Amino acid sequence: MNYKKKYLLFLLIAISFASIAQKKTETQSLFEYQGRVEKMPDNKAILIGAASSVSFDFIENSCSVSLQSVENHQNYVSIELDGNYIGRVRIEKGEMKTYPIKVSNSKKTHHLSIYKATEAANGGVLFGGTTAKLAESSVSKKKKxxxxxxxxxxxxxxxxxxxxxxxxxxxxxxxxxxxxxxxxxxxxxxxxxxxxxxxxxxxxxxxxxxxxxxxxxxxxxxxxxxxxxxxxxxxxxxxxxxxxxxxxxxxxxxxxxxxxxxxxxxxxxxxxxxxxxxxxxxxxxxxxxxxxxxxxxxxxxxxxxxxxxxxxxxxxxxxxxxxxxxxxxxxxxxxxxxxxxxxxxxxxxxxxxxxxxxxxxxxxxxxxxxx
Incomplete structure (x- = not known):
């Protein structure tokens, strides 16, 4: 392989890594966190304090989220979809699991919020991401x-x-x-x-x-x-x-x-x-x-x-x-x-x-x- 080909290959690899890094950064920016939360690599985050949360907008009606209780016991989260409370979910101990979100309306874009229902003393709930197609948030960020x-x-x-x-x-x-x-x-x-x-x-x-x-x-x-x-x-x-x-x-x-x-x-x-x-x-x-x-x-x-x-x-x-x-x-x-x-x-x-x-x-x- 001559020098020119090596250089082109190196350039393609560099562009690829830069693109992946940019995509991860863009994805992370589409998640909105509130409360005491520790952000982790790969778009993950630990919900720590009571009512700490992660929110995001998604397109169409397909959505599931990955959650895990990081302690050796159950935890709980409360789910809000499009401003409506849809229930409290028990997160069992063990490996990360996928939880489907049932969407009943025909809106093009939906807003989902996951709140930790338990408190800091109960250990964290790890948010591992979503299968949903994310969208820019339509919620105003200028709030008291x-x-x-x-x-x-x-x-x-x-x-x-x-x-x-x-x-x-x-x-x-x-x-x-x-x-x-x-x-x-x-x-x-x-x-x-x-x-x-x-x-x-x-x-x-x-x-x-x-x-x-x-x-x-x-x-x-x-x-x-x-x-x-x-x-x-x-x-x-x-x-x-x-x-x-x-x-x-x-x-x-x-x-x-x-x-x-x-x-x-x-x-x-x-x-x-x-x-x-x-x-x-x-x-x-x-x-x-x-x-x-x-x-x-x-x-x-x-x-x-x-x-x-x-x-x-x-x-x-x-x-x-x-x-x-x-x-x-x-x-x-x-x-x-x-x-x-x-x-x-x-x-x-x-x-x-x-x-x-x-x-x-x-x-x-x-x-x-x-x-």
């Missing part, structure tokens, strides 16, 4: 953004007993973050969202741990997987206009009633809360923060919780850099989900209470500051 920080309530713990009754199966078999109050209000307001929440965790202690053996939300917030693994930090590329914090239920809890439990430490709770807000501001300096009480805390405990939240707000009263921190109090509720958690109907009630308030705050964020 909100981050919702919390515990099991924010995760959607125990809210969906439609297939497995409360008390049956594993503790996460009734999780459906798609119907948690945060995603519900975000869809109503047409805003992007991320949930940074872990069931059982608190601001200074957890449901059944005095911060001795388990981390708390401030310990894991800056880590992508919301665990103690700091080797994969969260990049905070998502810059929320509003940050909602709903933590205190577990700090005020009596735990399981068997393990020794100290009295609630107001000073420690308030101190940790103040430090945590400073962490939030470090990563989202232009956001506005809203503190929420808990629909699972009532009576004197709620009085104590609200008093502590007001002390936290008072600590920032001279802060001229950020918009004032505000407090929202839920109306009293008797939750009807598993383990005295809100069910889907309760989550909607919570969302309905928050929607007008959050809409007002987001509109205020749009008003330019006076010079």
């Amino acid at each position: 953004k909100i981050e919702l920080i919390g515990d099991s309530i924010t995760c959607g713990f125990g809210n969906d007993a439609s297939t497995i009754p409360c008390g049956s199966g594993d503790w996460y078999d009734q999780h459906n973050a798609y119907w948690a109050y945060g995603p519900v209000l975000s869809r109503a307001l047409n805003i992007d969202f991320v949930l940074s929440s872990v069931s059982g965790y608190g601001m200074y202690r957890n449901w059944n741990d005095e911060h001795e053996n388990e981390p708390i939300i401030p310990d894991v917030y800056e880590n992508l997987y919301l665990n103690k693994d700091s080797s994969k930090p969260y990049d905070f590329a998502f810059q929320p206009d509003l940050v909602s914090i709903c933590l205190g239920t577990n700090d005020l809890s009596d735990g399981d009633g068997k393990k020794a439990r100290l009295s609630f430490n107001e000073e420690k709770y308030v101190s940790n809360y103040i430090d945590f807000i400073k962490t939030v501001y470090k990563h989202a300096p232009n956001t506005r923060i809203v503190l929420l009480n808990s629909p699972m805390v009532s009576g004197e405990r709620n009085v104590t919780l609200v008093k502590c939240l007001k002390k936290v707000i008072q600590a920032f009263e001279n802060d001229k850099t950020h918009k004032p921190i505000v407090l929202f109090e839920f109306q009293p509720m008797s939750p009807k989900g598993c383990g005295y958690h809100p069910d889907i109907a309760d989550d909607k009630v919570m969302a309905d209470q928050l929607i007008p308030y959050f809409k007002k705050l987001l509109n205020e964020m749009s008003i330019p500051k006076k010079l």
Whole structure:
């Protein structure tokens, strides 16, 4: 083979590899990710946090997706097609499997979203791609953004007993973050969202741990997987206009009633809360923060919780850099989900209470500051 032929062969191979690389890049750009997600090679991604998602547009009516629970147990995802919820799917442990998406309408282009129904503590769900013919997204990318920080309530713990009754199966078999109050209000307001929440965790202690053996939300917030693994930090590329914090239920809890439990430490709770807000501001300096009480805390405990939240707000009263921190109090509720958690109907009630308030705050964020 002479030099000229070798050169042409090399050129063809180079062009081929460049074309493949470009195609992979173009394909990846057609997938839209939201929430705590780790992007992997070959157009794959791990859905980590509750209600983290992958969305895409596709042409015609043929579509299936490849999904895998990366842990040695089942996980769940919720599917939305053309803006309509079509159900929660159980992803069994083991190898990656293909799940067909039933398309019943005759639209030329469809929009599919896959939301992780379980939470970060349940391990990731690996999205392995789709057989569908992808199209450029028709969904507007210029939206307001909100981050919702919390515990099991924010995760959607125990809210969906439609297939497995409360008390049956594993503790996460009734999780459906798609119907948690945060995603519900975000869809109503047409805003992007991320949930940074872990069931059982608190601001200074957890449901059944005095911060001795388990981390708390401030310990894991800056880590992508919301665990103690700091080797994969969260990049905070998502810059929320509003940050909602709903933590205190577990700090005020009596735990399981068997393990020794100290009295609630107001000073420690308030101190940790103040430090945590400073962490939030470090990563989202232009956001506005809203503190929420808990629909699972009532009576004197709620009085104590609200008093502590007001002390936290008072600590920032001279802060001229950020918009004032505000407090929202839920109306009293008797939750009807598993383990005295809100069910889907309760989550909607919570969302309905928050929607007008959050809409007002987001509109205020749009008003330019006076010079």
